[in-house]
Amino acid sequence: MSAPQADAIFREENAIEARGLVKRFGDVVALDHVDLAVPVGSVLGLLGPNGAGKTTAVRIVTTILGADAGSARVLGLDVVADAQAVRANIGLAGQYAAVDDNLTGRENLRLVGRLTHQPRASVRLRADELLERFDLASAADRPVKTYSGGMRRRLDLAAALVHRPPVLILDEPTTGLDPRGRNDLWDVIGGLVAEGTTLLLTTQYLEEADHLAHRIAVIDHGRVIAEGTAAELKARLGRTVVEVGFAERTSLDRAKGVLAEIGPVDVTTDGGALHVNVDDGARGAVVVVRTLDGAGIPPDRLIVREPTLDDVFMQLTGRRAEESDASEAEVAS
Amino acid sequence: MTVSVVAAPRGGVGMAVEDGLVVAGRNLRAMTRVPQVIVFSTIQPVIFVLMFRYVFGGAINVASVPYVDYLMPGIFVQTVVFGGMNTVIGLSEDLGRGLLERFRSLPMARSAVLTGRTLADLVRNVGVVALMVIVGFLVGFRVHTDAVSFLGAILLVLVFAFALSWMFALVALSVPTAEAAQAAVFPPMAVLVFASSAFVPVQTMPGWLQAFAEVQPVTITVDAVRALVIGGPAATHVLQTLAWAAGIVAVFAPLAVRRYRRTA
Numbered sequence: 001m002s003a004p005q006a007d008a009i010f011r012e013e014n015a016i017e018a019r020g021l022v023k024r025f026g027d028v029v030a031l032d033h034v035d036l037a038v039p040v041g042s043v044l045g046l047l048g049p050n051g052a053g054k055t056t057a058v059r060i061v062t063t064i065l066g067a068d069a070g071s072a073r074v075l076g077l078d079v080v081a082d083a084q085a086v087r088a089n090i091g092l093a094g095q096y097a098a099v100d101d102n103l104t105g106r107e108n109l110r111l112v113g114r115l116t117h118q119p120r121a122s123v124r125l126r127a128d129e130l131l132e133r134f135d136l137a138s139a140a141d142r143p144v145k146t147y148s149g150g151m152r153r154r155l156d157l158a159a160a161l162v163h164r165p166p167v168l169i170l171d172e173p174t175t176g177l178d179p180r181g182r183n184d185l186w187d188v189i190g191g192l193v194a195e196g197t198t199l200l201l202t203t204q205y206l207e208e209a210d211h212l213a214h215r216i217a218v219i220d221h222g223r224v225i226a227e228g229t230a231a232e233l234k235a236r237l238g239r240t241v242v243e244v245g246f247a248e249r250t251s252l253d254r255a256k257g258v259l260a261e262i263g264p265v266d267v268t269t270d271g272g273a274l275h276v277n278v279d280d281g282a283r284g285a286v287v288v289v290r291t292l293d294g295a296g297i298p299p300d301r302l303i304v305r306e307p308t309l310d311d312v313f314m315q316l317t318g319r320r321a322e323e324s325d326a327s328e329a330e331v332a333s
Numbered sequence: 334m335t336v337s338v339v340a341a342p343r344g345g346v347g348m349a350v351e352d353g354l355v356v357a358g359r360n361l362r363a364m365t366r367v368p369q370v371i372v373f374s375t376i377q378p379v380i381f382v383l384m385f386r387y388v389f390g391g392a393i394n395v396a397s398v399p400y401v402d403y404l405m406p407g408i409f410v411q412t413v414v415f416g417g418m419n420t421v422i423g424l425s426e427d428l429g430r431g432l433l434e435r436f437r438s439l440p441m442a443r444s445a446v447l448t449g450r451t452l453a454d455l456v457r458n459v460g461v462v463a464l465m466v467i468v469g470f471l472v473g474f475r476v477h478t479d480a481v482s483f484l485g486a487i488l489l490v491l492v493f494a495f496a497l498s499w500m501f502a503l504v505a506l507s508v509p510t511a512e513a514a515q516a517a518v519f520p521p522m523a524v525l526v527f528a529s530s531a532f533v534p535v536q537t538m539p540g541w542l543q544a545f546a547e548v549q550p551v552t553i554t555v556d557a558v559r560a561l562v563i564g565g566p567a568a569t570h571v572l573q574t575l576a577w578a579a580g581i582v583a584v585f586a587p588l589a590v591r592r593y594r595r596t597a
Contacts, residue, residue, distance in 0.1 A: 008338040015336065040336055064437045075338045085341035087440035098431035102363035114355045115441040117342050143366060159435070166336045198336075 010075045015040045015167050015198035016061060020070035023056050023222075030056040032222040033070070036200070043199040045213030047206065047309070049319070053222040054202035055095070058171045061200065062092045074167055088116070091160030095172035098156060101145040105136050105155050108144060109162055116163035123162070130158040134188065150181030157188065168192065169200045174208060186211055206309035216309070218316060225316050233312045241311055242285045244292065245273040245301030258295045259288065273301065275311060342440050349442040356436075356449025360423060361456055370419050374461050378412040379468055385532055386472045393533055398563055402477065405469040406486065406558035407531030410551055412465055413458050413494035414526050417501040418515060420454050424505035425514040433593075447589055451498040458494045462487055477563045486561035489574055493554045496578035499585040506592040525551045530559075550577040 016038040023031040031053045038044040046054050059065035061072050063083040072079045074086045099108045106127055113123030131140045134154040144152060153173060160168060173189065174182040189212055193199055203209050209216045210230045218226040218233070226233060246252040252272065259276055278284025285304045292299055313319070342348055364370045385393075385404050395403040427433050427446070436446050466487070476483045501518065508514045528542055529535070529551040535543055546552050554577070557570035 008340070010336040010338050059434075062438045064434060075336060077338070082341065084344065084440050085338075087438055088339040088341055090438065092435065092438040094431055094434055098435040100359065100363060100432060101430070102366040103359065107359075107362065111355065111359050112435075112439065115352060115436070115439050115445075117348070117351075117440070163339075166338075 010040070012076060013039055016044070016072070016074050016200055018057070018061060018070065018072040021057060021060055021067050021072065022069035023053075023060065023065070023067050029222050031060075031067070034219070034222065034224055036061075036072075036217060036224070038198055038200050040198055041196050042214045043193055043201060043212055045209035045216045046200065046202040046219055047204070047209045047213075047216050047313075048202075048219035049204055052219045054204075054219060055171055056222075057219070058092075058094075058169055058200070058202055062090055062169055063087055088163070089165055089167055091163070091165035091168045093153075093157045093160040093168075093170050093173055095175050099144050099152060099159060102143060104141045104143055105131060105147070105151075105158075106140040108155060109159055112159045112162040118163060126162055126164075130161060134158045135184075148181075150177055150184060153177060153181065153185060154188065157185070161192070165197075167198045167200075171202050172204065173201065175204070182208075206313065210309050218313065220317050226312070230309060233309065234307045236312065236315070239306075240278050240281045240284060241305055241307045242276040242278060242288045243273050243301070243303040243305065244276065244288065244299035246297070247272070247300045251297045254295065255292055255297050255299070258291055258297075275314070277307065277311070277315070344442070349444050349448070352442040352445035353448035353452060356445045357452035357456070358449075360449055360453035364419070364423070364453065364457060369422070373418055374416055374457060375464060377415065378408065378461065378465055381411065382408055382465065382468050382472060389532075395534060398477070399473070399475075401469070401473045402475055402563060403559070404532065405465070405474040406562055407529075407555050408469065409462055409465055409487070409490045409558060410493065410555045411526050411531050412461055413490055414497060414522060414551060416454070416458060416461055416494070417497050417522065418518060419457065420450060420498045420501040421505045421514045421518050422511050423453075424450055424502055425508065425511040428506065429510055443594065444590065447499075447502055447586075447593055450502060451495060454498045455491060455495050458491055462490055478561060482561045482567070485571075486558045489554065489557055489561070489571060492578050493550070493574060496581040496585075499582055499589050503585050503589040503592055506589060525549060530555045550574075550581070553577055 014037045016036065018034060018036040021031045021034040021036075022029075034053065034057055036044065036046070036057065046057060048054050056065065060067045061074065061079060063079045063086050066080065075089050077085045077089070079086050099105075100111070103111065109127035109130055110123050113126060114120070118126065128137075128140075131137045134157070136151060136155060136158070139147065139151060144155065147155065157170070157173065160170075170189070174185050177185065186208070189199070189201075193212070199212075201209070201212060213230070215227065215229055216233060217224045226236070244255065246255060249272075252274065256274060259274065276284075276288055278288065282304065285302075289299075289302065382404075385408070386401055390400040390404065393400055427436075433446065504518055505514050508517050528538070528546050529549060530546065531551060535546045535552060538546055553570065554574045557567060557574040560567035560570050
């Protein structure tokens with residue numbers, strides 16, 4: 001099987017680089033000066049809730065949508081001026097599994113192979129290989145409308161890989177999948193990354209970004225509000241989170257008041273519990289407990305744990321990342 | 334770490350043709366698997382033939398020739414106009430399912446989605462018109478002229494159908510869902526087909542309707558096809574039909590292409 005003819009060697013650091021991307025849909029600012037950089041061979045997780053602008057950013061990087069301002073390059077190719085060359089080097093799998101229901105899995109992959117101008121014989125081999133790899137071989141000749149959600153996503157991802165693109169862009173690849181489907185897909189994506197594929201991944205699942213991405217850009221209301229490795233983002237919070245729960249709302253409100261006085265802690269209301277971020281681990285936890293006890297409001301629940309990305313998002317935005325807000329549905333998705 | 338960068342495809346007319354054919358092949362394959370398309374394309378026009386031939390036909394008087402010979406040219410044109418619904422449904426479903434997003438992210442000819450759609454519809458129309466010819470002969474339809482004129486008549490129907498698919502493509506890309514597209518297309522489609530010479534002589538209609546019916550493209554095309562199969566002066570009708578077809582393509586193809594490029 002012949003490899004695609006390499007016409008140039010890319011030696012720079014960032015496989016994907018976006019600068020100052022701005023996109024408006026009417027009065028809605030979907031992207032507000034977004035910068036992104038994905039080093040070759042790495043995974044950038046673009047993390048944010050529905051409507052944050054993730055899909056808009058993906059559509060600009062993949063040449064589907066033009067930006068109002070700013071620029072984006074993939075392997076040094078401009079997404080507007082060199083759009084066809086960019087397309088030859090990227091694979092896109094979207095949150096709305098874009099496969100043809102009326103064709104079989106095999107036919108779908110061959111279609112993409114033909115449309116990326118691979119030789120017919122190698123398209124056949126590649127389709128068989130991908131069907132095997134994505135555990136779709138036994139369903140290869142069934143129309144896609146008979147597939148489960150997880151199978152469709154795997155086929156969609158396989159379709160993005162037919163032409164062996166060095167850069168892969170996945171827009172919420174596991175949204176709507178059950179935990180098992182999600183884990184299967186994570187394994188597959190992890191394998192691709194291990195082979196050296198550069199990946200830009202959008203997700204609204206903190207766990208997914210933590211699991212798959214080397215670096216994470218947190219996006220909210222069209223702005224990147226934080227960027228770093230998962231560890232760096234967590235470090236912004238202090239080393240330990242003390243979670244205290246109260247059965248009564250009045251106790252919770254009083255506790256919030258007294259805890260805010262004991263020093264550099266961040267108190268966030270979340271349902272019936274408080275999250276207190278402390279720097280000095282177990283000792284900080286003791287201070288929290290003593291303070292509450294001294295005030296006569298001992299907690300009903302107490303958890304001392306490492307911070308998660310959920311805490312990061314909470315601290316950055318004051319909301320949970322996975323809250324879906326209907327009024328903020330992804331713009332023009 | 335270094336990456337081998339794949340060059341952009343050559344592009345040009347060769348790629349546009351190749352990609353258009355690949356997409357057309359995909360559309361035809363998909364069509365055979367949607368029962369709705371088969372019904373729209375075959376059973377419905379057959380019902381029209383039978384209904385007008387045996388139910389309404391007896392009450393319609395067209396003087397010079399048996400009604401079935403008057404009817405069939407109308408049926409050929411009516412079939413391809415109503416068949417445009419397949420263009421509309423197919424393209425809006427691609428849009429709704431995100432397939433157009435995928436196509437846009439591939440290094441393929443930008444024109445291929447639309448040429449592939451209109452080409453596939455052309456092939457479907459060849460099949461459907463052939464079926465209508467057979468059904469027509471079975472219910473007593475006779476060609477009064479010769480084989481060459483008849484072939485010319487069929488070609489004219491196909492040319493007209495191809496032109497219309499560009500109009501339907503524009504509609505499909507302009508409305509949000511396949512259902513909305515169907516709803517948007519059906520009323521004008523029905524007006525064009527029924528307020529024409531397809532089933533009854535235009536002279537039997539009230540004056541205001543005649544004024545519309547006489548100049549609209551379905552009547553022009555039906556009259557041209559009728560002249561070619563029944564006889565009589567055909568040249569003017571044929572030229573007018575070709576002018577309509579060219580005009581429809583000239584207006585709607587660029588609009589559809591522009592719309593496709595902009596559809597977000």
